[in-house]
Amino acid sequence: MNTLLTIAAAEWRYWRRSRLALAAAALFFMLLLVTVVLTSLRVQAERDERLHHQQEAEQTFIDQPDRHPHRMVHYGHYVFRTPSPLAVFDPGLDPVTGQSIFLEGHRQNSATFADSAASADLGGLARLTPAVVYQLFGALLVMLLGHGAMVREREAATLAPMLAQGVTGTQLLLGKALALLGAIAIMLLPLLGAVIGAVPRGETLAAGLALAATYLMYLCVWGLLTLLFSALLSRRSTVLAVLTGLWLSLSLLLPSLATNFTARSLPIAGQIETDLTMLADLRRLGDGHNAQDPAFAQLRSELLQRYDADSVEELPVNWRGVVAEYSEARLTETLNEYAEARMAQEAAQAALLARHGWLTPFLATATASRALAATDLDHHQRFLREAEALRIDFVQGLNRLHAQELSYEADTNRNRDAEAARRARVSADNWQLLREFRYAPLDPFARLANAGPSLTALAAWFAALAIAVTLIGRRLSP
């Protein structure tokens, strides 16, 4: 153990004297600090703003005056997705997905107003977040620090004397690895700070620690890669050139090539396109505004039979409201069928993209990081599903009001004059039926399960490299 510490301490001393190492580390920490602060401020402001809008939207709905219930179905409601607490570290999909949805009867609207639509364009790598700093720069810093670790001893001809003095190759490699691990641990301090800072804002420590562990493993993968090439190659300049090429391939080329491949092998038709097919289906369901629509003939005869009535006027419930509720339910079934199909396709694309994590630890880490920070596709889709659940809930609540609290007679005569219109209203107290909407991320264990496949790929990288480095250590010769 002492030997290992001596070797590691020597490496640390070397870094302290190396201007290159110091400059790279300074740049990394400065950048990290700035992005952590700026992203925190931005995400926090967004959280507050969207929460405020959400409360405002709920209050406006409840404050509406007495109205015909179907007016409220069309008046609709808004829901906002508040970013998860860990979004301050990895905002993930938040900037590229819409943040608010207008909920109304008969339609499922898309999430609108993505940040990126209004954001300045400064090239494909301008989306700087703490997560990106670790994914791109963290890897690079580990590489710059560690590339000389073994090859330097070889070039300076200090390797042979060391091995001759009884230090084994494994010890030497372990000592260098320990030095790198120490550096990585220090690099992770700001991340730890960020995840601990998220705890008072409602995040669990477990999720934060899982996130930190992911980045620990990621940076260790880079550390092992660096040691491997540093031990294998004989010139320091070659080691760095090879590592640069590797970094370029794993961090820039493969992820975006994987995107191309995914888009090509699992093409998705857009929403408008599937909506067109759906509209044809929907026309067969009948128009819920028109209670005379032949599509409702069966419903009518059933209802007349049940209440032993001869005409809809004799029914104890408002036939128009019954039709509205019935057709909304049928419509929503179809809408959900299409929405689920599209979401399943998107999820399949995301899963295929994530499988490329076996090819590049960058992608495995980025995917796992989003899943753990609750900013991945799964969470966006959960938002869409929760919004839909809320929509059908208040719309059907209003339709039931329409059927039970408003007489058919008053309803059909509502357009006669102002007095008739007044009689076709229900009390504003009913608007309380709107549920509160607070979007909350999954619990940390469910998120960990979502990150599972990517974490497995990352762990496989780690294990394979650890074995490779161990084998090299045993056979190390000057």
Add this chain to the structure above:
Amino acid sequence: MTLFSSLAHEWAFQRRDRSLTLWLFLVLVLASLAVAGGISEVEHQRASIERLLEGDREDRIEALSQQSDWGGAAYYAFHLTYDSPSDFAFAALGRRDEDPWKHRIRMLALEGQIYEHDAGNPELALTGRFDFSFFAAFVLPLVLAVLLHDLYAGDRAAGRHALLVATSGRSSAPWRRRAVLRVLAVFLAALLPLVVGGVISATAPVKLGLATLLLFVYTALWGLICYGAARWRASSPVILSSLLGLWLVLAVVLPGAGKLAVDRLVEAPSGADILLTQRETVNDAWDVPTEVTMDAFVERHPQWAAHAEIEGAFEWKWYYAFQQVGDQKTEALSDAYRSARRTRDRLAGRFALLSPPALFERSMQRLAETDLRASLAYEQRIRDFHSRLREFYYARMFPDRPFDAEGLAGLPQYPGGEKRDARDG
């Protein structure tokens, strides 16, 4: 020795450098993959528009066939608007991944429809595609750094430097020649797939020429930077690390800082405010006296003043008038949102002068019409088309012209195939 023959001589010598050949081959393969990916995506988008046009037409015919008044026709008939990819879009897909390039709109308030977001999978948009502009802006400089950083340091470390200086007339001639040759070779290897892609996509020669020039200037600039660094009397790992650092600052740090700064500097109204205002005004219209709505409507459309009296409890012209008034009330916010996006883009353009990769990517996207200006221009085309729809129906609804299905044949068509004016927006 002429320049050409000296380069030819150097090439004969360099050809034996296997790592150079490998890198050049890699550049060729990557550029080809980028171009192929772009072409495949553009084809996918074109095919999707074709299918949409077909489905849209059928759906509208079906919807219109069941109508018996102008108001119902306007309510149930949707119209497809879209932004076809340009002949150079394959090289820089730009905003087409994130921003919607297709909408289906009808004659209701436009502000409630235009922000609908039928874009691709956000997961793919976030990771970003590998298109030519990304490849050239970010990958190419790193390839040049790897190829050029060792120019002097390698020979110095091998002890050949002094000998080579002594045997050549001028002290830096052999290395300069070698650098020029490598940069030229990288440029050509990247250019070839782009030109082939341009020919396949029938890109306008002027655009292809400009793109070639852009690529040349950009490659030459990075060539100069790398050459300058290579002349530095330091070991090659130090030179390469410094070039990597410079790349990071120019490609990631400065653009990232610029993006944050510009977004912070220019306030944009929140989308929620636009949507809420729009919804409130449209919904309030049901409760306010019809004259209030009609007065606000007539203010902008004085030609219908004589027909603006509403008698029954519900009339289509009143319904569409309050949709129109809803748009009018949201106009200020909506204009402010658009002008904020434009201002941000203009500032980003200035900021990009500090970052060659961002500047290069933006210029390519401008050429490919996949930048913000193109998005805004498309939005404007939707607005223009929507107001033509309104004019069409207003001219029939307000004078109470009887409904005839034949008259619907004159419905405005979205001008998809026409040459777009890239200057607006």
